[in-house]
Amino acid sequence: MQIGEKIKRLRLENNLTQEELADRCELSKGFISQLERDMTSPSIASLVDILESLGTNLQAFFSETVEEKIVFKTEDFFEKENEEIGYKLEWIIPNAQKNMMEPILLTLAPNGAYEEHEPHVGEEFGYVLSGSIIINLGSKKYVAKAGDSFYYKANKGHEIVNKGRREAVLLLVGTPPNF
Numbered sequence: 001m002q003i004g005e006k007i008k009r010l011r012l013e014n015n016l017t018q019e020e021l022a023d024r025c026e027l028s029k030g031f032i033s034q035l036e037r038d039m040t041s042p043s044i045a046s047l048v049d050i051l052e053s054l055g056t057n058l059q060a061f062f063s064e065t066v067e068e069k070i071v072f073k074t075e076d077f078f079e080k081e082n083e084e085i086g087y088k089l090e091w092i093i094p095n096a097q098k099n100m101m102e103p104i105l106l107t108l109a110p111n112g113a114y115e116e117h118e119p120h121v122g123e124e125f126g127y128v129l130s131g132s133i134i135i136n137l138g139s140k141k142y143v144a145k146a147g148d149s150f151y152y153k154a155n156k157g158h159e160i161v162n163k164g165r166r167e168a169v170l171l172l173v174g175t176p177p178n179f
Contacts, residue, residue, distance in 0.1 A: 003047075004038040006061070010054040011036075024053040077105075086112020086162070102177030106170045108133065108162035116159040124158070124174045125151045131168025134161050 011021050011032075018032040025032075027046060034040040035050075042050065051061050078091040086109035096102040106114055108131070116136075126135075127149045135142040138156035152158070154174070162168040 002038045003041075003061075004036040007050060007054070008036040010051075010056065014054055016054075021050065021053060025049040082115075083109075085115070086110075087114045089114075097177040099177065101173050101175040103171065103173045106160065106172050108160070108168040108170075110162060110165050110167060112168075113159060113161040116157060117154070119155050119157055120178060122154045122174060122176050122178060123151065124154050124172060125149070126160070126173075127171045129169040129171060131162060131166050132164045133168050133170065134163055135159075136161065 011018070016024075018036070019029045021027075022029045022032045025046065026049070031040065031042075032050075035042055048058060051057055072093055076094050078094060079088060081088040088107040090105040090107075092103055092105055093099070106126075108114060126144070128144045128146050130146050132143065132145045135144060135150055135152070136157075136159040137152055138158075142150065144150050160170070
């Protein structure tokens with residue numbers, strides 16, 4: 001295995017110069033340069049120091065990485081439906097709760113509502129794809145129609161309702177994930 005290229009990629013991902021990485025590891029810039037070109041090999045202790053400076057460890061560095069899935073199809077979606085209050089959630093990115101943000105599709109039946117949420121840390125963004133909704137945020141109400149977007153801090157109680165006669169569909173993105 002040629003480790004130089006992988007170390008260089010990690011260094012660049014961390015926005016470090018060879019000199020900055022060398023300083024953090026108490027090594028010379030020349031050594032880092034030679035290492036990245038596979039002209040020398042580090043001791044285990046030096047490699048551990050380098051990897052720690054790059055935010056990783058030996059196990060992660062040498063494990064085979066599985067290519068991250070970028071495109072998801074409708075068959076990848078996960079659904080939850082609550083007919084009693086009239087909504088359907090579709091997690092359009094599987095396992096998004098492990099990411100920094102969590103996009104979902106929310107479909108509200110006529111006169112339907114999405115569960116009221118207590119205040120929490122985070123922010124929520126929405127884009128109304130069709131229909132019309134009311135966003136209850138604390139003691140205030142906001143109307144959003146197809147083509148409108150909204151964004152708020154989730155530090156107040158909040159709820160999304162559809163008082164219309166047509167179904168409403170929204171793209172919602174929350175951070176941190178909590179849907």
